[in-house]
Amino acid sequence: MFKQIEGLLTSEEVAELNRIADSSEFVDGRVSNPHNQAKQNLQLHDPKVIDATARKLIDALMRCEDFRNFAFPRVIAPPIITAYRPGMKYGLHPDAAFMQLGKSLMRSDISCTVFLSDPASYDGGELHISLGEQDVLIKMPAGSVVLYPSNTLHQVREVTRGERRVGLTFIESRIVDPDNRELLYELNEVAALEGLNMDWENYVRLQRVQMGLLRKWAVGS
Structure with a gap:
């Protein structure tokens, strides 16, 4: 199950994040994973800039009730802004099961892409998610977010014009089993609506x- 949420960021927040990115240095995205031959993109380099933009993105995610109800977040990796320019793409891959956060490991249950570019400003660059025999192409308005299971095969199609800029992060959920997470989300939606x-x-x-189900299925504090 994946979730698309529009309006996660205000237009002012989108403009501020892009302003910061415009005045910051980007480096080869493989700096964080040198052996990943599928990865062809750029990412922010200055730790202070990464920290400042990550806080803004996490604050936006955590104030969004729909995000909290869907993801049941326990840990959120610091989001990093990445860019795709003409000729860049990210080949088909699943995301890593565990990621190093300081001295700790976090489990990546849910991958999260926050769109920062106007979709009309670039061609290509769709997030391509493979769901069995079904292929889903996602290209959302700036300020929107898509959440999908980290073990899903996905890719970013080649950008042929303009620049695709997104914030990327990973979430460790309190509800480990994705089927249980979906059932809880649906139950909560029914309770809220009816x-x-x-x-x-x-x-x-x-x-x-x-x-009762939340207590039964949740892990961690």
Whole structure:
């Protein structure tokens, strides 16, 4: 299951992140993974800039109720802004199961792409997700986000005009099993949409089921 959310960032936030990126240095994206031959992109280089933009992106994610309800985030890797210019792409791959964060390892359950470029400003660059025999192409408005399982085969198609700029991060979820995560999300959506129409006693019973499953399936603090 994957999730698309429009309007994660305000237009002012998109403009500010792009302003910072415009005045910052980008380097070969393989600096973070030298052996990855599929990766052909650029990423921010200055640690102070990376930290400042990461905080803005995490703040936006965590204030978004739809994101929290879908991802059940336990750990969010510091997002990094990456750029694709003409001729650049990222070949078909799954994301790594574990990632180093300082002295700790985090498990990557959900991959997250925040779009920062107007889709009309570049050609190509679609996020191509393979779901069995179905191929999904995603190219969202600036300020939008897409979330998808990190073990999904996906790629970024070659950019042929302009620049595709995105913020990329990974989430360790409190709900490890993706099927359980989807069931909880759907149950929470039903409760949110129909709860006020239900008999109060039945709504309380539904809440008990929600909280019971969350306690049963959640890991960590």
